[in-house]
Amino acid sequence: MTSDNHTHDRELQQDARAWADFTGTKYTAALRQMGSPLAQGLLGERVSARHLIATLDQHAVIGARGGSPRLGENGFRSEATWRFDRETDFIELALITDMLRMFTPIPDSATPEVGSYSLKHTAEEFLAPHCSYVSNGRLIWAAAALGLPVADPGGSGPNLLIGVPEREHDYVRRMTGSGQTRPKADHHRPAGYEYLQSALARAAAGERIAGAWVRPAPVAVSAPFHDWLVLQVGRNDVIGDLAGDYVAGVRDSDHRVARTPDELLAIFHVVAHSPEAYDAVVSAIAEWMRTVPSAAPVRTEPIRGGEHDHGGWGAGAGTVERYEYRCPCGDGAIVEEHDNVPGFREHDVRIDCSKCDVEWAFVGGRSVRDWGLQPVAVNATT
Numbered sequence: 001m002t003s004d005n006h007t008h009d010r011e012l013q014q015d016a017r018a019w020a021d022f023t024g025t026k027y028t029a030a031l032r033q034m035g036s037p038l039a040q041g042l043l044g045e046r047v048s049a050r051h052l053i054a055t056l057d058q059h060a061v062i063g064a065r066g067g068s069p070r071l072g073e074n075g076f077r078s079e080a081t082w083r084f085d086r087e088t089d090f091i092e093l094a095l096i097t098d099m100l101r102m103f104t105p106i107p108d109s110a111t112p113e114v115g116s117y118s119l120k121h122t123a124e125e126f127l128a129p130h131c132s133y134v135s136n137g138r139l140i141w142a143a144a145a146l147g148l149p150v151a152d153p154g155g156s157g158p159n160l161l162i163g164v165p166e167r168e169h170d171y172v173r174r175m176t177g178s179g180q181t182r183p184k185a186d187h188h189r190p191a192g193y194e195y196l197q198s199a200l201a202r203a204a205a206g207e208r209i210a211g212a213w214v215r216p217a218p219v220a221v222s223a224p225f226h227d228w229l230v231l232q233v234g235r236n237d238v239i240g241d242l243a244g245d246y247v248a249g250v251r252d253s254d255h256r257v258a259r260t261p262d263e264l265l266a267i268f269h270v271v272a273h274s275p276e277a278y279d280a281v282v283s284a285i286a287e288w289m290r291t292v293p294s295a296a297p298v299r300t301e302p303i304r305g306g307e308h309d310h311g312g313w314g315a316g317a318g319t320v321e322r323y324e325y326r327c328p329c330g331d332g333a334i335v336e337e338h339d340n341v342p343g344f345r346e347h348d349v350r351i352d353c354s355k356c357d358v359e360w361a362f363v364g365g366r367s368v369r370d371w372g373l374q375p376v377a378v379n380a381t382t
């Protein structure tokens with residue numbers, strides 16, 4: 001046995017002894033819980049029973065600090081005593097802790113805004129069937145022990161506010177809850193969500209998860225078009241309306257973030273919309289390109305196409321390429337063709353859509369393969 005293993009075992013034993021005393025259970029039963037694969041710490045360190053117990057006394061908000069208990073089974077200011085089943089109580093607290101660990105920590109300066117009672121339901125749905133019931137008190141207990149910001153909204157109720165991002169919580173609630181509208185985009189998915197789902201399944205099957213999960217570093221994605229569009233919210237015109245709908249759609253995970261005009265058009269190719277809303281998209285892209293003349297022209301998604309052999313016209317064989325891309329409005333196509341046949345070499349790209357043919361034009365000075373579009377309105381004098 002290595003000294004690491006030895007230390008680990010001794011800590012487990014000390015924890016089991018503390019938990020046994022605290023919950024009035026047998027040491028061996030407590031040790032069995034400590035050793036469960038589900039209690040090993042799936043997104044971080046193994047949860048310490050001694051730290052959990054100390055939190056109930058020492059925590060700034062929920063700690064008794066020598067006085068009478070401030071947290072009970074039903075929540076804050078609850079006199080309901082803890083109902084320990086002595087078989088899974090510790091494992092459940094460890095699982096609730098891991099569920100809370102998957103969220104991005106909120107900045108210390110931010111005010112917690114997710115209610116413990118709502119979060120308790122989400123934890124229950126997410127952790128099912130490994131943890132069938134999560135009480136309000138245990139959710140608050142695990143959050144406080146983990147060091148998440150915990151705030152008292154005032155009044156006399158049993159619920160506290162917990163410092164996890166509200167949008168990430170909304171995503172998990174809608175992904176796991178019954179009768180919910182599922183999110184259609186994943187930009188609000190917590191960083192540890194997928195890892196924890198798979199680790200839970202593996203741990204439930206008895207697996208020891210080797211190697212710790214590493215929280216991915218936040219990636220600063222440059223999205224100047226998105227940023228510009230957000231700034232147009234509140235304008236009293238069609239672009240202001242579009243921007244308002246767009247921001248609401250991102251907020252509610254109805255669609256992804258549009259870093260570029262191409263991505264905004266792609267969103268409109270899958271989200272139901274009115275013709276007027278599409279016209280507002282073209283106006284917004286035109287204004288964006290006037291504002292930022294260095295902005296890349298629009299490219300659209302490929303639909304079909306490829307290269308095939310051609311027997312040629314007497315001077316040898318060659319190939320013909322034909323590619324189709326969606327047109328900006330989505331009802332037609334951009335057709336790109338290349339004849340690579342001896343004596344007959346032609347390269348051509350055209351808009352095969354009567355609506356887009358009027359509203360869009362190819363940007364000059366580019367090769368056929370490198371075609372790019374901009375709204376005709378970019379160059380219109382208004």
Ligand SMILES: [Zn+2]
Pocket residue numbers: 327328329330331332333353354355356357
């Ligand atoms: Zn079109």
